Amino acid sequence: MTSANKSEKDRVIVFDTTLRDGEQCPGATMTFEEKLEIAEMLDDMGVDVIEAGFPITSEGDFQAVSEIARRSKNSVIAGLSRAHPKDIDRCAEAVKFARRGRVHTVIATSPLHMRVKLNMTPEQVMELSVANVTRARNQVDDVEWSAEDGTRSEMDFLCRIVEAVIKAGATTVNIPDTVGYTVPEEYTNFMRTLIERVPNSDKAIFSVHCHNDLGMAVANSLAGIAGGARQIECTVNGIGERAGNAALEEVVMAINVRNDVFPWWNKIDTTMLTRASKLVSAATSFPVQYNKAIVGRNAFAHESGIHQDGVLKDASTYEIMRPEMIGLKKSSLVLGKHSGRHAFVHKLEEMGYKLGANQLEDAFVRMKALADRKKDIYDEDIEALVDQEIAASHDRIKLVSLTVIAGTHGPQRATMKLDVEGQTRIEEAEGNGPVDAVFNCIKALVPHEAKLELYQVHAVTEGTDAQAEVSVRLAHEGRSMTSKGSDPDTLVASAKAYLGALNKIVMKHQRDMPAQAAS
Numbered sequence: 167m168t169s170a171n172k173s174e175k176d177r178v179i180v181f182d183t184t185l186r187d188g189e190q191c192p193g194a195t196m197t198f199e200e201k202l203e204i205a206e207m208l209d210d211m212g213v214d215v216i217e218a219g220f221p222i223t224s225e226g227d228f229q230a231v232s233e234i235a236r237r238s239k240n241s242v243i244a245g246l247s248r249a250h251p252k253d254i255d256r257c258a259e260a261v262k263f264a265r266r267g268r269v270h271t272v273i274a275t276s277p278l279h280m281r282v283k284l285n286m287t288p289e290q291v292m293e294l295s296v297a298n299v300t301r302a303r304n305q306v307d308d309v310e311w312s313a314e315d316g317t318r319s320e321m322d323f324l325c326r327i328v329e330a331v332i333k334a335g336a337t338t339v340n341i342p343d344t345v346g347y348t349v350p351e352e353y354t355n356f357m358r359t360l361i362e363r364v365p366n367s368d369k370a371i372f373s374v375h376c377h378n379d380l381g382m383a384v385a386n387s388l389a390g391i392a393g394g395a396r397q398i399e400c401t402v403n404g405i406g407e408r409a410g411n412a413a414l415e416e417v418v419m420a421i422n423v424r425n426d427v428f429p430w431w432n433k434i435d436t437t438m439l440t441r442a443s444k445l446v447s448a449a450t451s452f453p454v455q456y457n458k459a460i461v462g463r464n465a466f467a468h469e470s471g472i473h474q475d476g477v478l479k480d481a482s483t484y485e486i487m488r489p490e491m492i493g494l495k496k497s498s499l500v501l502g503k504h505s506g507r508h509a510f511v512h513k514l515e516e517m518g519y520k521l522g523a524n525q526l527e528d529a530f531v532r533m534k535a536l537a538d539r540k541k542d543i544y545d546e547d548i549e550a551l552v553d554q555e556i557a558a559s560h561d562r563i564k565l566v567s568l569t570v571i572a573g574t575h576g577p578q579r580a581t582m583k584l585d586v587e588g589q590t591r592i593e594e595a596e597g598n599g600p601v602d603a604v605f606n607c608i609k610a611l612v613p614h615e616a617k618l619e620l621y622q623v624h625a626v627t628e629g630t631d632a633q634a635e636v637s638v639r640l641a642h643e644g645r646s647m648t649s650k651g652s653d654p655d656t657l658v659a660s661a662k663a664y665l666g667a668l669n670k671i672v673m674k675h676q677r678d679m680p681a682q683a684a685s
């Protein structure tokens with residue numbers, strides 16, 4: 167819906183209950199400071215109503231609701247209360263500090279809850295509701311009344327009690343699907359029938375509050391709006407009692423992305439959704455499911471080659487919304503065993519590599535082999551893979567020959583012949599031991615600043631004729647390059663390992679040159 171044709175009757179009021187229903191689920195308790203931080207973020211995000219807690223629950227909850235109310239900027243601050251005078255008074259006392267405070271009073275209306283839990287007749291529930299809405303209205307202008315277990319309530323009774331609470335001053339009427347029992351079409355009809363049958367329904371906003379026991383909380387919320395409700399109660403990341411509540415980020419994005427079928431609008435700044443999700447996850451210590459819609463870490467990640475190719479050609483092939491819309495910088499192409507060449511080349515280009523066709527094919531085959539063994543392929547894995555590939559075929563510096571004079575009478579002396587980019591160079595150097603003499607020779611032949619960080623010798627086979635394997639790590643300009651060399655002669659293996667690491671540094675330097683020149 168464009169801003170030109172936005173009308174108030176099509177606006178969906180977003181009521182966030184992360185701090186109340188969200189906190190009710192086992193393990194989600196948040197500290198006072200965490201609640202303040204979340205409330206501030208919700209306020210900045212454009213949430214219309216923040217249900218900050220249930221003040222009668224504890225002194226801590228009362229303090230949190232009061233402080234959130236004091237600090238509120240734009241949002242209405244609501245507190246929950248039972249249909250009980252002491253709950254109502256405590257709640258009104260907490261929310262009165264807000265620019266606009268709301269008392270939200272709830273009582274069950276289903277036959278089961280009234281009989282078993284409340285031990286009350288419908289008439290007693292009606293009386294109590296009217297009395298407590300009146301009591302609340304005497305203290306604040308904004309009063310919400312909720313019919314707990316509304317979707318399992320009898321329509322005739324619901325119509326009568328809703329009419330009565332609106333008369334008593336309720337400004338919002340919420341019909342929760344407390345146990346996540348309804349299904350979309352049923353809920354649309356339920357809300358539509360109720361709104362049509364209650365004679366004074368135009369005097370209040372109708373609200374939906376859906377739980378996810380059958381995984382339909384979001385679908386049901388939208389269906390309730392289709393039936394005439396104009397407030398959705400939801401939580402960040404969908405946290406809440408049992409299987410949770412409708413997820414705020416899902417209802418909001420469903421309305422925004424499918425505005426053709428959900429022709430309503432809301433005031434949420436969706437670019438804050440990712441941040442909100444992370445904040446709530448950190449405060450509750452509830453990890454966000456990887457495949458969670460909108461904010462899961464895989465929601466904008468692609469590993470399959472066919473999808474990656476499509477996304478590279480045009481992201482809308484596999485993405486129905488742009489990642490920036492929810493505050494993500496970009497979607498990610500994750501390399502793995504399902505990836506194809508297009509994504510591999512793209513990744514290499516991002517990392518500054520440009521390979522010839524054969525090198526690319528070899529590196530790709532080795533990436534697949536690695537992915538079969540390893541769950542996550544990181545940039546360093548690709549770097550190691552490709553550097554090895556390039557180094558093998560493109561060594562700028564090659565060892566031609568080496569002679570070392572060692573023994574008890576030092577200094578030890580090495581004579582080395584190298585092929586440096588097609589030119590033969592010969593040099594002699596002394597050292598404090600034969601390895602030092604070999605490395606000094608290399609430094610004389612190819613002057614460089616790299617520092618030796620690691621030198622290790624392993625015997626690969628047994629016996630005095632064992633093949634030696636030497637590892638050398640050189641540090642240069644904040645990066646380390648490691649290489650291995652093997653030979654039956656330890657000194658030759660040492661020279662090969664050193665030259666291998668040096669070749670990588672040279673190659674990296676050449677690769678970075680164009681980027682540095684451009685910047």
Ligand SMILES: CC(=O)SCCNC(=O)CCNC(=O)[C@H](O)C(C)(C)COP(=O)(O)OP(=O)(O)OC[C@H]1O[C@@H](n2cnc3c(N)ncnc32)[C@H](O)[C@@H]1OP(=O)(O)O
Pocket residue numbers: 187190220222223224247248249250272273274283284285314344407
């Ligand atoms: C669907 C929802 O999410 S509703 C919100 C649920 N959230 C919570 O319960 C969290 C906060 N709750 C609490 O801290 C406590 O339950 C309190 C402070 C509200 C009440 O604690 P207690 O007085 O010890 O009562 P307890 O929780 O054991 O039992 C609930 C009592 O409230 C009554 N009750 C339940 N709902 C309502 C209601 N909407 N209006 C009036 N009374 C109610 C019950 O019938 C029961 O009454 P009884 O003691 O006469 O049998």
Ligand SMILES: CC(C)C(=O)C(=O)O
Pocket residue numbers: 187246272312313314315340342343344345375377
């Ligand atoms: C308090 C009400 C709205 C509730 O949380 C529910 O019915 O699930």
